Amino acid sequence: MSAATHVGYYHAMPNMIAKTLLLALALSVVGDALAQMPPQFQPTRKPKHHYLKHERHERGEAEPPTPVVRIDNRDSVVTAPGAFNGRPYWLALAQCGGIYFKLNTLYTDAAIRARVVKPDPRANADLTKKLNDAIRTATAYFDGAEHFLMTDREIERADAVLAYDASARAAGERLKSIDAALAAAKACPALYQACQAAYPKHSSEPIAPTG
Numbered sequence: 001m002s003a004a005t006h007v008g009y010y011h012a013m014p015n016m017i018a019k020t021l022l023l024a025l026a027l028s029v030v031g032d033a034l035a036q037m038p039p040q041f042q043p044t045r046k047p048k049h050h051y052l053k054h055e056r057h058e059r060g061e062a063e064p065p066t067p068v069v070r071i072d073n074r075d076s077v078v079t080a081p082g083a084f085n086g087r088p089y090w091l092a093l094a095q096c097g098g099i100y101f102k103l104n105t106l107y108t109d110a111a112i113r114a115r116v117v118k119p120d121p122r123a124n125a126d127l128t129k130k131l132n133d134a135i136r137t138a139t140a141y142f143d144g145a146e147h148f149l150m151t152d153r154e155i156e157r158a159d160a161v162l163a164y165d166a167s168a169r170a171a172g173e174r175l176k177s178i179d180a181a182l183a184a185a186k187a188c189p190a191l192y193q194a195c196q197a198a199y200p201k202h203s204s205e206p207i208a209p210t211g
Contacts, residue, residue, distance in 0.1 A: 069167055074152045080194035083187040089195060089202070090148035094164035095171035096188035097141030100134050102172030103181040107131035110178065133208040140205035141188070142168070144195060147202040 075088035084092035111127035114120045145168075149160035175181045195203035 070163075072153055076148055076152055076199065078191065078194065079198075080190070082190050082194075084191045088148070089199070090145045090152070090160075090164055091167055092191055093141045093148065093195065093203075094145040094168040096185065096191060097138045097145060097164075098168035098171035098173075099175065099181055099184045099188065100138035100141060101168070102175050103178065103185065104131050104134035104138060105172075106175075106178045106181055107134055137207055140203070140207055141192070143205060144192070144203040148199075151202070 069091060071088060071091075075090065078084045078087050078089055078092055107127050107130045111124055111131060114124040114127055142164075145164045146157055146160045149155060149163050150157060153160075153163075155163070171184075172181075175184055189207065192203055192207055
């Protein structure tokens with residue numbers, strides 16, 4: 001217990017109760033979002049390096065360089081016009097998945113504020129729908145990336161996740177706002193449509209519009 005809590009304990013009780021309620025409500029919103037996350041992004045399965053990276057950031061240390069993406073000559077490549085042309089399908093889909101995953105996180109933060117900090121039921125309902133749409137969309141992109149890696153390289157799902165995980169995370173972590181994430185995601189629907197046209201078995205999940 002901090003010194004501030006010891007001094008004027010009873011005067012601090014209302015603030016303590018408010019903080020407890022805030023935490024409980026925040027966990028409720030985040031819990032709903034976590035339940036829909038793809039398995040490789042569940043907090044209980046985050047690799048140790050994820051936490052070490054966070055600790056380095058908290059201490060103000062420089063981040064290590066992003067691992068080099070290993071391209072294989074067996075990889076199917078995007079041939080449709082746009083930002084992802086010439087890129088392996090698995091990499092492009094994984095990066096879009098990372099963008100939508102970050103969008104889900106940003107919407108979750110905004111929903112917590114709309115539910116707790118400055119209550120706005122209408123905004124909370126809208127944001128909750130958007131965060132759910134974003135995580136479903138992210139999952140569809142991740143599934144597509146896995147299908148390409150498993151088929152093209154003939155590897156297991158766990159190895160496919162390891163192959164695209166770093167690229168997906170890097171694509172999302174650089175985005176700091178909802179507007180930035182939405183701007184980054186603009187090229188993704190066209191990519192997914194091209195994937196569905198060329199490889200329908202690899203991208204069969206419907207994509208919900210995310211605004």
